[in-house]
Amino acid sequence: MKIRSAFATLILALLTFACQPAEDTKKSEGSTQEQNQALAQKVYERFNAHDWAGMANLYSESAEFKDPSLGPDAVTQTRPQIIAKYQELAGMFPDVRDDIVAMYPSADQHVVVEFVSSGTSPDGTSWKLPICTIFTIENGLITRDFTYYDNSKTD
Template identity: 35%
Template sequence: MQHSFLLYPAGLVLAGLLTACTPAGPADLETVQQQNIRVVRQLQAGLNQHDWAGVSQLYAERVRYKGPHTRYQEVEQTPGEVVAAYRGYHLEITQLYAAYEHHVVVEGRLSQGSPRPVCMIYTIENGRITRQYTY
């Protein structure tokens, strides 16, 4: 009795396995990165326009957050809790970097009066922010 895997040349089986394990190609990665950058730009615009409902919709149902408001301890919060920490602030982005498939790094200034430098790392999955680290 022959097993079906013996009917395929080893090269084809190996090629199929490698294809299944390969991450998205450069064109797909670039598309995802552009979508993630768009989410962060929407977040910046919403914060600066005080569109709290719009900003909340950019976050997932539960968000892993770490920043000055939690004394840099990672906590799980609702979108409303994350947004409440930024009410009244203005965010100016000076640099924006896509970091592979799910991350965007933002350098900028956050101000509520006098501006202070800030670095934010966002994890974006399925078009929603699932994690935000602010330094």
Template identity: 40%
Template sequence: MKIKTLFVFALALSACGKPDDKREANARAVKSMFAAFNRHDWTAMAGHYADTAGFLDPSLGTTYVKMTHAETAAKYAAMQKMFPDIKDDVNAIHAGDSVVVVEFTSSGTPAGGEKWHLPICSVLTFNNEGKIVKDATYYDNKE
């Protein structure tokens, strides 16, 4: 009986630890992705996504768009050409087992223009391999 109780207790403890581990791993992946963004290392940033991921972003339209690593890196490289000093300051990360919500402020300066700051929220969905399969990003760049 004691062995059964010990086994059930150990099983319960291990089950409780897994979600936190997943949440922490997802939060670390998000921090790493934003660090790559701020280094303008678009290949490393794109590597945080699954081979093909769905993106919902006002700059792409109103429905999810599938993009490969190469297409993701190219999108952000083009953004860097428009705003050479582009960077994101993470304000909060809310990590779950498979979804992470990130609140951040993006900023940049266009050639010959004034620096802008834009509050953004992204909802990132992770697969079991720790890669982002969906990126739903929300912002309003209209004034």
């Protein structure tokens, strides 16, 4: 009987400790998701400050972009190319800004951001454009920025 009791205690102890790493993994994923959301938030803060170099530094040395303004396929852009792209955008729309509607973390490498971009066209017309971006984040940097919108629907 003592052997059964000792065996049952051993099994119970093993089960208790075996479940512990799963809890640590959940905490780790939660903090990774929080870090990813914080990184995505910084993108929009720097975008709205028109800090293009600061924003580009949130991306890997070369990141993959999918954006209707770049054509139908994904393209790789370096940080200097990212800076140039957004400098050109700000040249056309000096008051361009993005307002986040919602963020949706997905697993440990993705954040989906729903936002509204707005600005004033050179002719003085104000516009708003709903946009959705899927960020892929690896090692604390954005490696993919896949953006979707329909610019025929601007207000």
